Amino acid sequence: MDEDKVINHRYQIQAELGKGGYGQVFKVLDLVKRFDVALKIDINSKGSVLQEAKILKELQGGEGIPKLYDTGKTPTSTYMVIQILGPSLSLSLKTMGSYNINTVTLIMLQAISRIEYVHSKGYIHRDIKPQQFLIGPQSTLYLVDFGIAKKFIIDNCHISFQSQCSRVGSCSYASINSHIGIRLSRRDDFESLVYMGIFLIRKFLPWFQDKRLDDNRKWSNAFQIKRDISEQDLFHSCPKQFAIMLSYIRSLKFEERPDYEYLRELINSIRNELSLTSTVLGLNFVSRKPYTVIVKKNEDELKKLMDSSHEEMKSHNKRRPKKSRTLIGHNKNNDLSDKFLKIPTMKESRYSISGNVSGSSTKPITQNEETIRNIYPEFTNRKKLFNSYNSFKSQFRSNSICKT
Numbered sequence: 001m002d003e004d005k006v007i008n009h010r011y012q013i014q015a016e017l018g019k020g021g022y023g024q025v026f027k028v029l030d031l032v033k034r035f036d037v038a039l040k041i042d043i044n045s046k047g048s049v050l051q052e053a054k055i056l057k058e059l060q061g062g063e064g065i066p067k068l069y070d071t072g073k074t075p076t077s078t079y080m081v082i083q084i085l086g087p088s089l090s091l092s093l094k095t096m097g098s099y100n101i102n103t104v105t106l107i108m109l110q111a112i113s114r115i116e117y118v119h120s121k122g123y124i125h126r127d128i129k130p131q132q133f134l135i136g137p138q139s140t141l142y143l144v145d146f147g148i149a150k151k152f153i154i155d156n157c158h159i160s161f162q163s164q165c166s167r168v169g170s171c172s173y174a175s176i177n178s179h180i181g182i183r184l185s186r187r188d189d190f191e192s193l194v195y196m197g198i199f200l201i202r203k204f205l206p207w208f209q210d211k212r213l214d215d216n217r218k219w220s221n222a223f224q225i226k227r228d229i230s231e232q233d234l235f236h237s238c239p240k241q242f243a244i245m246l247s248y249i250r251s252l253k254f255e256e257r258p259d260y261e262y263l264r265e266l267i268n269s270i271r272n273e274l275s276l277t278s279t280v281l282g283l284n285f286v287s288r289k290p291y292t293v294i295v296k297k298n299e300d301e302l303k304k305l306m307d308s309s310h311e312e313m314k315s316h317n318k319r320r321p322k323k324s325r326t327l328i329g330h331n332k333n334n335d336l337s338d339k340f341l342k343i344p345t346m347k348e349s350r351y352s353i354s355g356n357v358s359g360s361s362t363k364p365i366t367q368n369e370e371t372i373r374n375i376y377p378e379f380t381n382r383k384k385l386f387n388s389y390n391s392f393k394s395q396f397r398s399n400s401i402c403k404t
């Protein structure tokens with residue numbers, strides 16, 4: 001059999017499923033077990049895929065965690081073989097045109113549980129975004145890509161607070177902490193998740209930028225917008241609970257355990273307010289564009305084919321007629337506008353999000369969280385936010401309509 005297409009005499013490459021900064025993922029046929037699997041191969045030959053496989057091994061057994069079947073080496077690279085899954089939320093959103101609020105809340109509930117599970121195993125994901133949630137069998141969302149996941153509990157101790165760290169994650173979904181060089185902890189996975197929730201509703205984040213800009217520029221522009229944007233602009237068309245969620249997340253201390261149940265309650269309160277009862281995610285596991293089948297190609301041709309399949313995928317998404325999109329909150333038959341964000345201005349809001357970061361330095365020069373909180377007093381006015389959160393929480397929990 002052709003060496004170019006069969007890895008280690010066992011995995012026959014059939015199509016490319018995706019490509020990221022670290023790995024290239026193929027649909028392959030396992031010639032021994034005779035079923036399709038996904039094979040992620042290291043692009044940089046730095047062994048990062050094996051590191052990821054090590055983490056994935058520790059996470060095995062959790063709901064929505066891809067099964068790890070095998071790991072191996074080729075003469076030039078390393079790879080892992082995992083369960084094959086469907087399209088990512090980002091691809092599925094493009095092809096579907098938009099998600100209804102029922103779907104978004106169900107996605108958020110599943111995503112909270114995935115993150116909670118990863119945290120329960122001592123890891124933070126550090127790159128939460130729609131591209132990392134893949135649709136699996138039985139409408140289960142799978143969390144993938146543990147390439148930059150990190151242990152936050154070592155020898156039963158939480159990792160220590162650090163500033164002046166390099167940025168981590170993807171610019172569009174990175175938390176403010178990542179922008180200002182604060183070491184990431186559990187809270188940051190959820191800040192990214194709130195941004196993801198906004199994206200799923202708006203199909204847009206206010207800091208999306210021209211892809212051609214260089215990375216430093218993108219990161220610094222995105223930081224400024226994340227820092228300065230008003231609640232109204234950020235959460236436009238979103239349920240007010242998203243704003244409360246961000247406010248709560250940003251009030252958490254570095255080592256603090258997020259209240260996962262509270263986060264779920266917030267999402268469930270959206271469902272209760274809107275009387276959303278359907279538990280059908282409405283996303284199709286197999287609804288992705290048919291894979292490009294690769295036949296008898298040498299390596300160069302294979303590469304070309306993969307590049308063109310990328311382009312094809314892009315233009316396919318462009319060509320696809322967009323379904324008419326009902327703006328949430330402006331539905332003629334069921335006017336939900338009061339349920340969605342017409343939230344008060346920052347001054348009026350009891351549960352205000354972080355407020356603005358004063359000062360423009362993106363490089364805090366201190367080593368201590370309290371000092372940093374003094375530098376960014378409004379942004380990190382934890383006491384104020386914590387009080388708001390606590391009073392909200394007690395009201396919220398005593399309110400029967402919010403209970404499921």
Ligand SMILES: Nc1ncnc2c1ncn2[C@@H]1O[C@H](COP(=O)(O)OP(=O)(O)OP(=O)(O)O)[C@@H](O)[C@H]1O
Nearest residue numbers: 017018019020021022023025038083084085145147
């Ligand atoms: N198990 C899988 N089944 C199907 N498709 C997959 C699977 N794993 C990954 N993919 C596809 O491949 C893409 C890239 O995978 P992944 O995110 O693991 O690579 P990466 O190089 O680590 O990416 P990044 O640069 O975002 O960190 C995913 O967005 C997804 O579309």
